[in-house]
Amino acid sequence: MSYAGKILKIDLGNKVIKPIPLDERLCKQYIGGEGFGVKILYDISEPNIHPLSSKNPFILMCGTFAGLPIPASLYGVFAKSPQTQFLGEAFAKGMFAPELKYAGYDGIVILNKARDPCYIFIEDDEVSIRSARELWGKDTLTTIETLMELHPRAEILCIGPAGENCVGFASIENDFGRHAGRTGLGAVLGSKNVKAIVVRGSKGIKVNDPSALWKELEHIWEEEFSEKTEKYRLYGTPGGVKGINEMRSLPARNWHSSYVEFAEKISGEAMRSLVKKELACLGCFVACRKLLKVNGDFVEGPEYETIYSFGTNCLIDDLEEIARLHLRCDLLGLDAISAGAITAFAIDLFERGRLSEQQLGFNLSYGDVEAIEEFLELIAYRKGVGEIFARGIKYAAEKFGAEQLAVHVKGLEPAGYEARHMKAMGLGYAISRRGACHLRSGGYEIDAKFPNLKTQERIKALILKENQYVLYDSFGVCKFMRGFIDEHYLAQLSRVILGWNTTPEKLLELASNIITLARKYNVREGLTMQDDMLPERLFKEKVNGKRLSKAAFIKELKLYYRMRGWSPEGVPR
Amino acid sequence: MHIEVDLTKCVDCKNCMLLCSFFNEKDFIPSLARIKVLRKGYNTFSWHVCQQHEKELCRQSSCIKSCPKGAIMKRGGRIVIDYELCDGCGKCVEVCKYDAIFIHPKLKKPVVCILCLNCVKNCKRGAIKIFEGNVEVTEKVLGGKR
Numbered sequence: 001m002s003y004a005g006k007i008l009k010i011d012l013g014n015k016v017i018k019p020i021p022l023d024e025r026l027c028k029q030y031i032g033g034e035g036f037g038v039k040i041l042y043d044i045s046e047p048n049i050h051p052l053s054s055k056n057p058f059i060l061m062c063g064t065f066a067g068l069p070i071p072a073s074l075y076g077v078f079a080k081s082p083q084t085q086f087l088g089e090a091f092a093k094g095m096f097a098p099e100l101k102y103a104g105y106d107g108i109v110i111l112n113k114a115r116d117p118c119y120i121f122i123e124d125d126e127v128s129i130r131s132a133r134e135l136w137g138k139d140t141l142t143t144i145e146t147l148m149e150l151h152p153r154a155e156i157l158c159i160g161p162a163g164e165n166c167v168g169f170a171s172i173e174n175d176f177g178r179h180a181g182r183t184g185l186g187a188v189l190g191s192k193n194v195k196a197i198v199v200r201g202s203k204g205i206k207v208n209d210p211s212a213l214w215k216e217l218e219h220i221w222e223e224e225f226s227e228k229t230e231k232y233r234l235y236g237t238p239g240g241v242k243g244i245n246e247m248r249s250l251p252a253r254n255w256h257s258s259y260v261e262f263a264e265k266i267s268g269e270a271m272r273s274l275v276k277k278e279l280a281c282l283g284c285f286v287a288c289r290k291l292l293k294v295n296g297d298f299v300e301g302p303e304y305e306t307i308y309s310f311g312t313n314c315l316i317d318d319l320e321e322i323a324r325l326h327l328r329c330d331l332l333g334l335d336a337i338s339a340g341a342i343t344a345f346a347i348d349l350f351e352r353g354r355l356s357e358q359q360l361g362f363n364l365s366y367g368d369v370e371a372i373e374e375f376l377e378l379i380a381y382r383k384g385v386g387e388i389f390a391r392g393i394k395y396a397a398e399k400f401g402a403e404q405l406a407v408h409v410k411g412l413e414p415a416g417y418e419a420r421h422m423k424a425m426g427l428g429y430a431i432s433r434r435g436a437c438h439l440r441s442g443g444y445e446i447d448a449k450f451p452n453l454k455t456q457e458r459i460k461a462l463i464l465k466e467n468q469y470v471l472y473d474s475f476g477v478c479k480f481m482r483g484f485i486d487e488h489y490l491a492q493l494s495r496v497i498l499g500w501n502t503t504p505e506k507l508l509e510l511a512s513n514i515i516t517l518a519r520k521y522n523v524r525e526g527l528t529m530q531d532d533m534l535p536e537r538l539f540k541e542k543v544n545g546k547r548l549s550k551a552a553f554i555k556e557l558k559l560y561y562r563m564r565g566w567s568p569e570g571v572p573r
Numbered sequence: 574m575h576i577e578v579d580l581t582k583c584v585d586c587k588n589c590m591l592l593c594s595f596f597n598e599k600d601f602i603p604s605l606a607r608i609k610v611l612r613k614g615y616n617t618f619s620w621h622v623c624q625q626h627e628k629e630l631c632r633q634s635s636c637i638k639s640c641p642k643g644a645i646m647k648r649g650g651r652i653v654i655d656y657e658l659c660d661g662c663g664k665c666v667e668v669c670k671y672d673a674i675f676i677h678p679k680l681k682k683p684v685v686c687i688l689c690l691n692c693v694k695n696c697k698r699g700a701i702k703i704f705e706g707n708v709e710v711t712e713k714v715l716g717g718k719r
Binding site: 287 | 581584585586587588591592594595598599600601602603604605611612613614615616678695697698
């Protein structure tokens with residue numbers, strides 16, 4: 001029930017395509033989505049492979065509830081990350097995962113490498129590998145439009161030039177503007193010569209108890225118009241800009257500041273006048289996706305994180321310019337958070353004379369949109385000095401001898417929440433399995449709502465949130481629904497949709513196991529406590545009068561390990 | 574009476590398609606929905622549903638005229654298909670200018686909106702309406718390069 005029942009295994013090397021029946025034990029232990037992805041990756045990966053080698057499997061898994069009229073249309077992609085060298089995972093919503101389930105698959109596992117550029121075409125039981133010679137080199141939107149013409153009513157996921165060129169933070173795009181952006185898994189697809197996956201399905205999804213589901217739907221729809229989702233409904237994610245800035249927690253100028261004067265200008269409220277159409281993912285009335293018209297062009301976004309990464313971090317105070325860079329990242333297939341953060345780092349280098357005009361070919365300074373656009377091109381096509389930055393911030397920092405300036409954990413740049421002010425978020429960045437990510441734990445919400453928690457209480461709250469977030473990513477439920485969907489409600493939905501009698505406690509326990517398994521994967525790849533450290537700058541440089549104490553942080557880290565049941569070095573027993 | 578989708582209000586969530594299939598097919602399967610809201614390109618959105626009006630709309634009643642077996646007819650303002658007579662030749666699908674009638678893969682015969690109005694009732698964005706009168710625009714291009 002609700003599962004499609006098969007996982008598609010595609011070996012690009014010898015072109016063997018095989019559907020594998022879904023194991024029921026896997027469902028009961030790992031739920032779906034992230035749980036499946038982490039488990040399968042852990043099981044089939046050889047340790048210590050190069051992320052861009054043919055041995056790195058590429059795994060795509062749909063959320064358990066994808067395809068139903070509830071906001072749960074998630075798919076996740078999993079592989080060893082070329083950006084962090086640890087677990088790579090990224091998630092996106094939209095129509096792709098539902099369509100894959102309508103075609104009869106809960107996920108795809110891609111092995112080995114294709115010899116020539118190709119795309120994978122799935123139509124129910126017919127699966128083929130087709131030539132993408134004509135598409136190679138095309139930007140993401142052109143690719144989607146071309147494939148759409150070829151295959152009407154199909155759903156498409158693809159990479160851009162950055163993915164083809166194996167840039168460390170290349171993203172995967174679907175639905176003209178949804179991205180599985182983080183940890184550079186677009187590069188893994190690119191290394192396999194896969195430009196796109198096209199899917200069209202005509203099978204249905206059944207639920208266990210349709211009449212009970214009907215009642216839940218009415219409840220969900222009511223909540224989708226309640227104040228719990230109001231911010232997303234009105235402004236999308238940029239609704240957070242002003243509030244976070246007021247909290248002095250919006251990182252700016254490559255993390256040298258945590259507040260900007262011009263927040264009002266780039267806020268969600270200001271964006272509203274540019275919005276031409278609102279869009280939703282499958283089964284959601286909230287419609288947080290805002291389509292803008294900018295200089296006659298039609299752009300989806302920018303999101304909160306782009307407003308941080310290019311807006312405040314690169315000091316661009318104009319929404320239309322930020323939208324333009326957002327679109328540029330979309331077209332090139334770059335993760336907009338990493339791209340913005342690494343650009344701010346490069347600007348910082350430039351201002352300090354560590355990166356020269358000669359090396360770049362142009363001047364790079366804060367707020368210079370044209371130069372930033374040019375810089376993004378250098379990265380995506382690995383031209384000149386772009387080659388260094390294309391490998392990610394960690395490599396670039398070593399190359400320029402500027403580890404002190406670079407802000408990242410495990411090679412992944414953080415999202416737009418200042419860790420020196422937001423302690424739960426800081427620890428969340430540190431212990432996140434994919435590097436400095438805000439969406440593994442959502443720690444910023446703890447800091448915003450309960451800023452005065454004692455250490456132990458804060459870590460307890462963080463662990464609970466981390467577990468909940470794994471449940472969202474496994475069931476496929478959108479995190480923006482967290483105001484009314486929690487583990488209790490997920491257990492209820494499991495009964496109604498899957499016919500699975502489970503309890504909230506059991507679900508949290510499963511989530512905790514998934515986190516521990518992901519940790520085991522990372523430890524197998526060589527992760528040590530050192531990799532869980534926040535960037536040195538956050539301990540040394542003050543922002544708005546605050547910096548972190550390293551000793552206190554290490555104590556917190558150890559306490560976290562203990563509360564997770566791991567060894568004092570952070571190794572699961 | 575016919576159904577109209579207001580694309581300025583529609584958020585492309587496809588709940589109408591999911592519910593249509595749920596009520597008519599007992600499964601969630603948007604490709605079998607009798608109402609379709611599609612994103613055809615980066616800035617092109619369209620909707621497709623039978624415009625079953627007695628006089629004003631779909632005046633040609635092309636599906637009715639096209640049927641060699643006389644299996645499609647109008648009863649009380651609705652399109653009704655007599656599946657005893659219909660042999661599934663697909664002529665009606667070819668001629669429908671609204672792209673609103675299609676061959677059901679299991680039935681092997683055409684299906685069309687039966688005006689159950691579940692999509693209208695459950696579009697919480699208020700984008701689907703019952704309309705009396707003439708509508709010709711079923712596609713919206715938002716313009717701009719992108």
